[in-house]
Amino acid sequence: MSWYLHIDMDAFFASVEQVLDPSLKGKPVIVGGRNGRGVVTSASYAARKFGIHSAMPGFQAKKLCPHGIFLPNRRRVYAEFSAKVFAILGQYSPEVRALSIDEGIVDLTGTERLFGPPLKTAEQIIRRIESELGLPSSGGVSTSRVTAKIAATLGKPRGLVYVPSGSEADFLAPLAVEMIPGVGPKTHKTLLQHGIKTIGDLLQKPELAERYLDLSEHDEPKRRHDHSIGNETTLDKPLKETTEMEGVLWELVEEVGGRLRKESLYARCLTVKIRYTDFHTFARSRTLSSPTCFDKEIFEVVSDLLRQNVAAGRAVRLLGVSASALQSTGWQEPLLNQEKRKSFEKLYQGIDDLRLKYGEDAVGAATPRNRTS
């Protein structure tokens, strides 16, 4: 028998802001969506009373809750708190998986002798997150990961839902199919057309249930793709000139290259993402014969992809660069190039060190951004 605890932090970013500034407690705190542009990334429960939720455009949130306290995103701060949460989780099991910055699954299988029954352990974990970090969270305990996640969602906020072994199907059956992670608006519509409204309806059709609802206890969720590192930005003002776009592209490349080097990874595939002002969005990628983590090489590829694919004269509102097919070691190619790479590595190590010491703008490069012509 397997046991999983799914932990989901309540209004995570907003809660962190309230910990750092206790005068915000109980108030409608809204993270993200300032300046009218952008969207809400987190809203305290006081703010949700006004109908505000994450992913809502900022101007709309402002309209619903004019007196709301709008704060900018501070990803690094949230990441630090996230690490503290996961450090607590890690004390209860060697098998902890982060699903996102504010959600994780703790495999409690076989931890009973050390910490007691799964439910007791879950209660203790949630209490500790609250008492040690000041952060509210919700949890779900069940014999499968999916059921545990659904249970945690039902527990929100500040709730712990326990699904005893053997009662999984009874627990799930009355719930709407859109509660299943992975079932979004499109799939929901398709399922409705088949007359499937509840998870119970879905369980009646094994071939569909198998596809959308993985209730297996032991299977590791498949991880086919290795992870990717990307950076994208919505432009302050739309651009039509490729040379101007290349300036932005270079900044994105520096960020992506820096992160690759920090993690000692080389990318074999590079992608440029383009969004026009009419919101038509597409991506173009290229696989390299030899993987790279160097700004200059990355830039050459993505700027080439940009120039080949951006429609002349169309205004672009977003640009993105991402690196995928990541590998930790190198490339197979002649010694001569290896020498070249060694010197590259030295150079970029120096650049990264300077940036770390003196800030992101400490070291510029001969890039389109800095060209005078």
Next chain:
DNA sequence: TCTGGGGTCCTAGGACCC
């Protein structure tokens, strides 16, 4: 003064190889 930024996963078609 519409619609962020970070991702994962799945599918499908074409190239290419055997």
Next chain:
DNA sequence: TCTGGGGTCCTAGGACCC
């Protein structure tokens, strides 16, 4: 001269999640 499938890699597009 016509004709197989199977497998893998690459690219593009899209659904979905937080």
